Amino acid sequence: MTSHRPVVLITGGSRGIGAAVAQLAAERGYDVAITYRAEHGAAEQVLAACRRAGAKAVACRGDVAVEADVIRLFDEAEEDLGPISHVVNNAGITGKSGKLAQTSAETIQACMDINVLGALWVAREAARRLPKSPGARTIVNISSVAATLGSPNEYVWYAASKGAIDSLTLGMAKELAPEGIRVNAVSPGMTKTEIHERSTQDAGRLERLRPNIPLGRIGEPEEIAEAVLFLMSDAAAYITGANIPVSGGR
Ligand code: NDP
Numbered sequence: 001m002t003s004h005r006p007v008v009l010i011t012g013g014s015r016g017i018g019a020a021v022a023q024l025a026a027e028r029g030y031d032v033a034i035t036y037r038a039e040h041g042a043a044e045q046v047l048a049a050c051r052r053a054g055a056k057a058v059a060c061r062g063d064v065a066v067e068a069d070v071i072r073l074f075d076e077a078e079e080d081l082g083p084i085s086h087v088v089n090n091a092g093i094t095g096k097s098g099k100l101a102q103t104s105a106e107t108i109q110a111c112m113d114i115n116v117l118g119a120l121w122v123a124r125e126a127a128r129r130l131p132k133s134p135g136a137r138t139i140v141n142i143s144s145v146a147a148t149l150g151s152p153n154e155y156v157w158y159a160a161s162k163g164a165i166d167s168l169t170l171g172m173a174k175e176l177a178p179e180g181i182r183v184n185a186v187s188p189g190m191t192k193t194e195i196h197e198r199s200t201q202d203a204g205r206l207e208r209l210r211p212n213i214p215l216g217r218i219g220e221p222e223e224i225a226e227a228v229l230f231l232m233s234d235a236a237a238y239i240t241g242a243n244i245p246v247s248g249g250r
Helices: 016-027 042-052 067-081 105-132 156-179 194-199 205-212 221-232
Strands: 007-010 031-036 057-061 086-089 137-142 181-188 243-246
Touching: 007 016, 007 067, 016 031, 016 042, 016 086, 016 221, 031 042, 031 067, 042 057, 057 067, 067 105, 086 105, 086 221, 105 137, 105 156, 105 181, 137 156, 137 221, 156 181, 181 221, 221 243
Parallel strands: 007 031, 007 086, 031 057, 086 137, 137 181, 181 243
Antiparallel strands: none
C-alpha cells in the first residue's frame, strides 16, 4: 500500500532540535527521513518515536559537509519513502567558544564546512528534487539569533556561518517561488540541546546569560519544532523568505 503522507527530510535529526522536529512531523502526519553522522543509537530512538506516532521513518547516515554523502542521503530517503516534499536544513555545530583571535583553524574550518557548505549541499539537492514532488513543498533552514547578534567573545565564526544561512534563505525563497516552493528560516535562541551543553564549558554561563533573555528562560527543542512545522504547513502558504526568531525575545 502506498503512503499518502508527505515526506520530510531532516538533517541532523538524531538529536536536539532535529529530533524534536522529526517527532512533531510524525505526529502531524508526515513520513520522516532523518540524517545523522555518528553511530550512537540516538537515531534509533527517534525512529521508534516517529513510528509510534504512525509515520514511516528511516534514518540515513552521512556527513552533510561531503557533497557525495548529501546526494546519497536524498537517494536513500527517496528510495524508502518516495519523493521528498519538505527539507529541514538543520545539521550544525558551534565548536569550542572563545575569542576569534584564539580560535583554531580546525574549529573555524569545521564550522564553515558543516554549517555553510553542508547547508548549501542540502539546499542545492532540495532545489533539484522538490520541483518534481507533488503537493506543497517547503524548505526550512535553521539559522540562529547569533546571525544578527554576532556572538562577540564567544562564537563570532559561528554567527558568521548563520549569517550565510540567512542570505541563503532570502535567495532561495525568490529563486524557488516560481516553482511554488516556499523557503523560510527559523532562528533559535538558546535551546536545551547537546550543542548547548557541549558549548557551555563554563557552568555559570547560562545564569549570566539568562537576564539577556526577556522571557527569562532557555528554550525547549519542541518550541523550535512548532515554528518549523508551522512554516511547513498550509497555514503558512503565503509566507516565503521569512525568518522567525524563537528566542524568548532575545
Ligand atoms: P545538537 O548538537 O543537539 O544536534 C546536532 C545534530 O546535527 C545531530 O543530529 C548531529 O548528528 C547532526 N550533525 C552534526 N554535524 C553533522 C554532520 N557533519 N553531518 C550530519 N549531521 C551532523 O544540535 P542542536 O539541535 O542544538 O542544533 C540544531 C541546529 O540548531 C544547528 O544548526 C544549530 O546551529 C541551531 N541552533 C541551535 C541552538 C541551540 O541553542 N541549541 C541555538 C541556535 C541555533 P549526530 O547525532 O550524528 O552527531
